[in-house]
Amino acid sequence: MAARDDTLGNWKTMRDKVKARWHALSEDDLNAIDGSRAQLISLLQLHYGLTMERAEADVEEFLQQNAGEHAAQTS
Secondary structure (H helix, E strand, O other): OOOOOOEOOOHHHHHHHHHHHOOOOOHHHHHHHOOEHHHHHHHHHHHHOOOHHHHHHHHHHHHHHOHHHHHHHHO
């Protein structure tokens, strides 16, 4: 399996989108995530009771839906 980029792109841009998608995440959670895909996945598991596989799939789907912003910020 290929190594995956652990960032969510420009966190300043993506932060509001993450908060809008996952309302249970607090400001402290968003500060802890700080653009880290792994941290977001971990907190989704904690707050939503998701398996790692489900949380990873949800984050991947979210990034695909926001591909323009994510790609523009990581290139």
